[in-house]
């Protein structure tokens with residue numbers, strides 16, 4: 025059974041991540057500066073070595089180094105030697121950089137139709153009442169075969185609904201001219217903030233993320249520095265990406281190795297202020313996507329940032345140091361410690377506060393899907409460059425050699441335990457999500473700056 029080398033346990037044995045269990049999701053947590061991003065980089069390198077493509081959000085630009093050979097100093101060489109990594113040679117990994125704004129990497133495009141009313145409403149910060157107009161507009165476009173690709177198409181559809189408000193209200197549901205005006209202004213804001221590039225065709229195909237180059241999994245980076253100034257957009261985009269994967273990938277059960285692995289940094293933004301029904305949707309996506317061979321690793325400061333229903337599905341845990349200055353900190357430390365299967369050799373809670381940089385408490389799933397006993401692990405140093413690369417250039421696009429999971433036939437694959445494409449966007453439940461979800465978009469001065 026193939027395993028990824030992660031580092032060395034305190035008893036000098038090696039720490040591994042079982043590739044068959046890597047689609048059982050994971051968590052990388054820890055206070056600022058404790059080593060989360062480098063752990064992500066190191067694990068991503070190992071996935072790439074195993075031919076597994078990776079997608080990671082590059083929040084601070086400090087993951088861009090993965091596409092460049094490392095510049096080793098004595099500390100890194102000594103660390104590698106201590107961990108028994110011989111030889112320890114610098115290496116660059118095939119990297120592809122993506123950008124919603126098309127500035128720092130390849131453009132990701134999505135049609136307004138594909139984004140769907142739920143996420144569009146969040147992006148525009150519409151109230152539930154305003155958002156209900158979007159459902160009418162989407163329905164009208166579908167029934168009348170009106171294009172809904174670009175923001176221009178969206179504006180045309182709104183103008184049509186405005187001019188024919190009585191008829192559209194009778195046929196598809198009530199639209200008020202004043203609300204249409206508000207949505208039109210929302211489009212203008214989206215345009216000003218870079219949405220023109222993002223919305224449109226040709227649509228981004230998630231299978232483009234699933235490539236290998238000379239046997240190495242391609243590491244896809246989402247340049248997210250600008251995106252982070254619009255947390256709701258970041259969250260909306262990630263939601264959309266997960267939906268796309270759902271709709272596109274066939275059911276594979278538990279494969280020998282994942283088809284692709286995602287690392288979502290600043291994961292707390294996905295859950296922050298999210299209404300319950302939206303959390304239910306995310307929780308369901310995370311649960312079902314596993315059997316499509318997709319592993320999702322959330323990166324955040326504290327496990328308490330992640331809702332319990334999601335946290336309980338994250339089988340592979342890397343917990344870096346947490347601080348315990350305040351009573352709240354101490355509760356977070358205890359909560360983090362309680363998620364681990366104890367090791368009689370040490371007290372998990374005490375260890376969390378004393379771990380060094382680049383050390384983590386680690387528990388991964390065994391081949392029988394049970395969590396391993398927690399260990400203190402020194403994480404292996406990456407072979408690629410640590411930290412941002414000067415000028416943040418887009419890394420060279422690798423020659424794709426073999427899409428790892430292309431579903432042939434042009435139409436979306438059957439989605440297994442999910443009843444159909446975007447089913448959850450069509451259910452009454454998710455209409456509820458739409459209505460409640462937009463509440464958290466209020467106050468958001470959106471997008472794409």
Ligand SMILES: Nc1ncnc2c1ncn2[C@@H]1O[C@H](COP(=O)(O)OP(=O)(O)OP(=O)(O)O)[C@@H](O)[C@H]1O
Nearest residue numbers: 055056057058059060061062063381382403404405
């Ligand atoms: N496994 C490791 N091998 C070698 N050096 C490491 C390792 N982990 C961490 N470091 C060192 O620690 C520094 C900080 O790590 P990193 O940037 O990963 O922290 P972080 O938890 O992501 O911080 P932040 O929350 O601010 O993003 C790195 O720049 C590197 O010098």
Ligand SMILES: [Mg+2]
Nearest residue numbers: 057060061062
């Ligand atoms: Mg970091």
